[in-house]
Amino acid sequence: MTVTDPELRESMTTVAEYLREDPRTPDVLFEQAGEDPPLVPFSAERYTSTDWAALEVERVFKKQWQMACRENDIPATGDYIEYRIADQTIVLVRLGDGSIRALRNSCLHRGTALIEGAGSNAEFQCTFHGWTWELDGSLKHIPCRWDFPKIEDRSFALPQVKVDTWNGFVFVNFDPQCEPLADFVGPTLARHFTLWPLDRRYKAVHVVKKINCNWKVALEAFMEDYHVFRTHASIVGYAADCNSQYDIFDGRHSRMITAMGVASPHLRDSYTAQDTVDSMIGDLVADVARDANVVVEPPQIPEGSTSRQVLAGFMRDSMGERSGIDFSAAADAEVLDAIQYQMFPNLIPWGGFSFPLVYRYRPAENPDWCYFDVMILAPMPEGVPLPRDAAPIELPSDEPWANCELLGGLGPVYDQDMVNLPKVQRGLHNDSLRELVFSEYQERNIRHFHRRLEEIVGR
Ligand code: FES
Ligand SMILES: [Fe+2]
Known part of the structure; x- marks a missing residue:
């Protein structure tokens, strides 16, 4: 019935x-x-x-903390994984000191995405002309360096994105002025998930x-x-x-x-x-x-x-x-x-x-x-x-x-x-x-x- x-x-x-x-x-x-x-x-x-979708990307996804991967997706030095959200792509990489860095995944020469998917590297080398960055994003090598007389190595590091971890998740935030991740998680979920x-x-x-x-x-x-x-x-x-x-x-x-x-x-x-x-x-x-x-x-x-x-x-x-x-x-x-x-x-x-x-x-x-x-x-x-x-x-x-x-x-x-x-x-x-x-x-x-x-x- x-x-x-x-x-x-x-x-x-x-x-x-x-x-x-x-x-x-x-x-x-x-x-x-x-x-x-x-x-x-x-x-x-x-x-x-x-228009709505563009505003969401600008005001939500470029401002809010979001889960990019798990810590154990990249457990060893040089392990990396790509995170894509809308038309943005970043790479999360494990550094030698055990920390995780989030870098913009674009070559600073002509834009090529440096990595796709996941893997392990000693450096990031662009497949187009071979510009190369260290794992921490600092510039390592430009082939025919003499041909770029105006470039300063210091200003050609890959831009970073804020990164922090909670409960085995790696979160990123595109906004350098964002609230701390702990404030985003909030007291209730932090307490509940201790169980x-x-x-x-x-x-x-x-x-x-x-x-x-x-x-x-x-x-x-x-x-x-x-x-x-x-x-x-x-x-x-x-x-x-x-x-x-x-x-x-x-x-x-x-x-x-x-x-x-x-x-x-x-x-x-x-x-x-x-x-x-x-x-x-x-x-x-x-x-x-x-x-x-x-x-x-x-x-x-x-x-x-x-x-x-x-x-x-x-x-x-x-x-x-x-x-x-x-x-x-x-x-x-x-x-x-x-x-x-x-x-x-x-x-x-x-x-x-x-x-x-x-x-x-x-x-x-x-x-x-x-x-x-x-x-x-x-x-x-x-x-x-x-x-x-x-x-x-x-x-x-x-x-x-x-x-x-x-x-x-x-x-x-x-x-x-x-x-x-x-x-x-x-x-x-x-x-x-x-x-x-x-x-x-x-x-x-x-x-x-x-x-x-x-x-x-x-x-
Ligand atoms: S586009 Fe990356 S090295 Fe030229
Ligand atoms: Fe359902």
């Missing part, structure tokens, strides 16, 4: 009510915070206009795909669970969607907590707790069961227990087996729920242990395209040195995420989102569409995101 909308609103269990069932739940998951931005429409042109130290993880998977939509269209699809019932119908048996919890922290970042191991409120009465256990375990073990050609029998919910407790136990065991880490002290929420933080403007690091994911959304050369990075930050047992991070793999735009075996069951879920995103972008171009409306509760974090964006962009 499907319940009607007003009944649904009344009957929903809150995330906090689910979390209270487990005495181990950390306090930070009970913190609820946030303004309630006014319920006003937002202009549609921000997704399609080249899930991301600098003790290594990037096991990094897949990036160019998508035919504005970067905000892609980002916003991962900031609300309103779309889950229609877009991801296969998971609503074990993902509580319209009662997710939405928080806004320190006036700039946000969080969405989705209780897993319980059915969507949309399914009330038509789905038993045992159905939830059966469907979630069926999806969790689908790949393994298929490869081994075995049937995995989901556990029965014992008397006095709940679907969440049974599934959290299953997750603790399977995550422990995979990683060699003991998760027995972790709360049900930490091994089961989807806890997603959104750091303004374009980063989504997940909290907890169940989904060790990081998403990043970068504008490409024009407002109709963006890059979506998916990273899996695998936890490592204490005392084991972190391996070098996996280099980014670029998935062609027309290739499904499901083809990327490294992503397991996540690939097909992303493909469900990808069906919508280019269609959203196409529809946004219709000049009859002037404004978009966002919901009061489930899209509140997106409304807050746009208010902040408008303040910064000045439109």
